[in-house]
Amino acid sequence: MKHIKTITKKRDLKKTIDKGGCGECQTSCQSACKTSCTVGNQSCENI
Amino acid sequence: MGIPNIYCYFLVVSSYLREVYILSLIHKFNIDNIYIVLDINSGAVHQVDIITYDVLDYYPDSPKEAIINKLQNKYNAKEIEEVIEELDQLVNEELLFSKDTYGELTTKINNNKVIKAICLHIAHDCNIRCKYCFASQGDFKGQRSLMSSEVGKKAIDFLIENSGNRRNLEVDFFGGEPLLNFDVVKDIVSYARNIEKENNKNFRFTITTNATLLTDEIMKYINDNMDNIVLSIDGNKNTNDYMRSTKNGKGTYDVILPKIKKMVENRGDKSYYVRGTFTKHNIDFSKDVIHLADQGFKQISVEPVVTDPEQEYALSQEDLPFIFKEYEKLAKEYLQRKNNDIGFNFFHFMIDLFQGPCIQKRLSGCGAGNEYIAITPEGDIYPCHQFVGDLDFNMGSVFESKLNSSIQNNFKEANVLKKDKCSKCWARFYCSGGCHANAYNFNKDILIPYDVGCEMEKKRLECALMIQAQLL
Numbered sequence: 001m002k003h004i005k006t007i008t009k010k011r012d013l014k015k016t017i018d019k020g021g022c023g024e025c026q027t028s029c030q031s032a033c034k035t036s037c038t039v040g041n042q043s044c045e046n047i
Numbered sequence: 048m049g050i051p052n053i054y055c056y057f058l059v060v061s062s063y064l065r066e067v068y069i070l071s072l073i074h075k076f077n078i079d080n081i082y083i084v085l086d087i088n089s090g091a092v093h094q095v096d097i098i099t100y101d102v103l104d105y106y107p108d109s110p111k112e113a114i115i116n117k118l119q120n121k122y123n124a125k126e127i128e129e130v131i132e133e134l135d136q137l138v139n140e141e142l143l144f145s146k147d148t149y150g151e152l153t154t155k156i157n158n159n160k161v162i163k164a165i166c167l168h169i170a171h172d173c174n175i176r177c178k179y180c181f182a183s184q185g186d187f188k189g190q191r192s193l194m195s196s197e198v199g200k201k202a203i204d205f206l207i208e209n210s211g212n213r214r215n216l217e218v219d220f221f222g223g224e225p226l227l228n229f230d231v232v233k234d235i236v237s238y239a240r241n242i243e244k245e246n247n248k249n250f251r252f253t254i255t256t257n258a259t260l261l262t263d264e265i266m267k268y269i270n271d272n273m274d275n276i277v278l279s280i281d282g283n284k285n286t287n288d289y290m291r292s293t294k295n296g297k298g299t300y301d302v303i304l305p306k307i308k309k310m311v312e313n314r315g316d317k318s319y320y321v322r323g324t325f326t327k328h329n330i331d332f333s334k335d336v337i338h339l340a341d342q343g344f345k346q347i348s349v350e351p352v353v354t355d356p357e358q359e360y361a362l363s364q365e366d367l368p369f370i371f372k373e374y375e376k377l378a379k380e381y382l383q384r385k386n387n388d389i390g391f392n393f394f395h396f397m398i399d400l401f402q403g404p405c406i407q408k409r410l411s412g413c414g415a416g417n418e419y420i421a422i423t424p425e426g427d428i429y430p431c432h433q434f435v436g437d438l439d440f441n442m443g444s445v446f447e448s449k450l451n452s453s454i455q456n457n458f459k460e461a462n463v464l465k466k467d468k469c470s471k472c473w474a475r476f477y478c479s480g481g482c483h484a485n486a487y488n489f490n491k492d493i494l495i496p497y498d499v500g501c502e503m504e505k506k507r508l509e510c511a512l513m514i515q516a517q518l519l
Contacts, residue, residue: 020405
């Protein structure tokens with residue numbers, strides 16, 4: 001494409017419905033902040 | 048007069064529909080002439096040129112001819128047509144204006160009431176007096192007190208009993224200042240390690256400290272036993288000492304900086320964060336983040352203060368334009384340092400565009416009151432550390448087997464899909480509805496997010512997306 005550069009394609013979030021939700025990942029505000037909530041920067045334990 | 052009125056009505060309605068339906072599917076923004084478009088539901092991120100950016104003011108609800116007509120003074124028709132063809136292709140591939148089908152998931156999230164993380168308030172006491180402390184200088188508005196080993200061990204038992212099949216369990220030693228009660232910390236760690244295997248658990252310990260009491264012996268213990276350490280420092284000497292002082296009013300910077308440096312140096316490749324808070328007094332906080340980076344720290348988090356809006360150091364709506372510029376300034380410097388191999392990680396600019404958490408995690412948020420709880424020195428349980436001391440949120444005790452199910456359910460239900468303000472917000476899959484405590488402190492309702500916090504979060508996410516686009 002000439003005008004658009006796709007940095008990342010679909011995350012396929014919908015596909016995570018079946019395998020997701022194991023809950024083994026870190027609690028969102030436990031790691032560094034303690035005063036806000038950002039989930040987008042958390043890592044999945046199953047990848 | 049009738050026709051113009053109808054025309055005006057049509058314009059108002061079409062503008063409303065565009066806002067509600069079209070703009071709730073994508074988010075576009077520009078930082079320093081880098082044009083980014085996020086497809087909210089698929090998570091696809093596109094860097095576009097300015098023609099595409101402008102065409103998206105009208106696409107897809109206006110026909111091609113109308114878009115050309117509107118933009119022909121800026122761009123030639125052929126280029127506009129090319130852009131529309133590319134946009135059509137992305138729409139067909141479901142990478143742009145993809146639909147939201149997550150609403151049906153509300154019944155599938157947070158179904159398991161298992162606890163996987165506890166915040167242990169080892170000491171409701173502190174040896175320094177930070178002006179902005181949400182814990183009322185350590186005592187959480189109650190008596191100054193220290194947790195006993197008995198309560199700590201009972202909390203570990205409570206966590207194991209309520210964690211179901213979860214293997215990885217987190218324990219954060221928090222305060223006040225946990226180093227004031229370090230022997231109990233060691234007792235609890237030793238107890239948990241002794242029983243983790245037989246219970247098929249893996250404990251991950253974190254300690255959050257103001258660093259003043261760190262000694263070589265304590266540093267060694269922490270390095271040997273803690274998965275993560277959060278070290279509090281706000282930035283340069285002036286910034287830090289204005290808010291973080293001793294009981295006698297002396298600044299702490301000169302005491303803590305060498306200790307934090309030594310701790311981090313000894314840490315090797317184990318996790319740590321140097322963590323600061325910014326207030327109205329250092330609203331130019333980007334300089335403080337850079338100051339911390341210049342000290343050699345590679346893992347940095349500097350957060351906006353959360354406090355009563357009446358406090359003179361509180362952040363307010365009117366501060367937002369300046370704060371936004373600070374985040375952008377920091378993002379540019381951050382990028383430059385990354386590109387020159389002298390980069391560092393800033394907690395809120397870190398984002399994983401490729402994997403990251405599953406949709407359940409993104410919708411359910413921080414987990415306070417369900418998978419995460421805070422425990423006081425006396426063993427009382429609260430939804431998270433920020434609710435400690437507010438008796439309306441007391442959920443029970445580690446000495447009882449049951450939690451207050453009403454409070455638990457209220458927090459369980461408070462997912463991003465249940466918050467009106469969040470349901471159409473472009474950032475909903477990244478912040479997951481924000482902090483319940485902030486929402487309650489400002490609006491007395493965990494379902495109504497704290498506006499100023501939301502605006503800052505969105506700006507940080509824009510910077511994070513821009514940085515990723517430039518680094519890839």
